[in-house]
Amino acid sequence: VQLVESGGGSVRTGGSLRLSCAASAIGDTYNCMGWFRQAPGEERKGVASKYLTGGHTYYSDAVQDRFTISWDNAKNTVYLRMSNLKPEDTAMYYCAAGWFVPRGADQALALSSYNYWGQGTQVTVS
Numbered sequence: 001v002q003l004v005e006s007g008g009g010s011v012r013t014g015g016s017l018r019l020s021c022a023a024s025a026i027g028d029t030y031n032c033m034g035w036f037r038q039a040p041g042e043e044r045k046g047v048a049s050k051y052l053t054g055g056h057t058y059y060s061d062a063v064q065d066r067f068t069i070s071w072d073n074a075k076n077t078v079y080l081r082m083s084n085l086k087p088e089d090t091a092m093y094y095c096a097a098g099w100f101v102p103r104g105a106d107q108a109l110a111l112s113s114y115n116y117w118g119q120g121t122q123v124t125v126s
Contacts, residue, residue, distance in 0.1 A: 001025045001116040003095045008121030011085055015125070019080040021095030021118055030097035033071060033078040034114055037091035037123075044094065046109025048080055051102050058108040063089075085125045092120040 007019040019035065031053050038044040048069040049058040057069055068081040078095060096114035100107070107113055 001029050001097050003097060003116055003118035005093065005095045005118045005121040008093060008123045010124040010126065013086060013125055015085050016081070016083045017085065017123060019082070019093055019095075019121060019123075021078045021080075023076045023078070023095075023097055030099050030116065032098045032100055032102060032108065032113070033069070034096045034098070034109065035067075035069060035078075035080045036094045036096060036109075036111065037089075038094070038120075039091040042091075044111060046111070047093075049102065049105075049108035050078065051108070053101075056102065056108075058102065058105040060105075060109060082123070085123075087125050090123060090125050092122050094118055094120045 002024040005021045034049040036046050047060045047063045050069045066084045070079045095118040097116040098114035102108035
């Protein structure tokens with residue numbers, strides 16, 4: 001599975017961005033898509049996840065009510081709509097795909113749940 005992110009960039013505080021991640025392959029290779037981010041000097045952390053089969057979505061507390069994850073089945077593309085951006089949202093954002101049935105946010109947003117990763121796209125908020 002190849003994942004290619006796009007849509008990152010620089011934005012002012014309070015602005016919005018939409019990240020995209022196009023996934024190759026389909027079938028029994030992944031059923032969950034996630035977005036993670038890593039700021040300089042910090043660990044990579046999960047921010048949003050979507051269980052494609054059941055439709056459930058999960059968000060970290062830091063982005064709840066500001067970020068929205070969605071999936072376009074026709075395009076095999078996952079999106080992350082980010083609104084009301086803050087300087088602390090500045091990070092490299094990574095798309096990930098995995099095959100599991102999420103039993104809660106802890107599992108859905110855990111790095112270890114995912115098998116495939118994109119190269120990342122930078123988001124800078126100032």
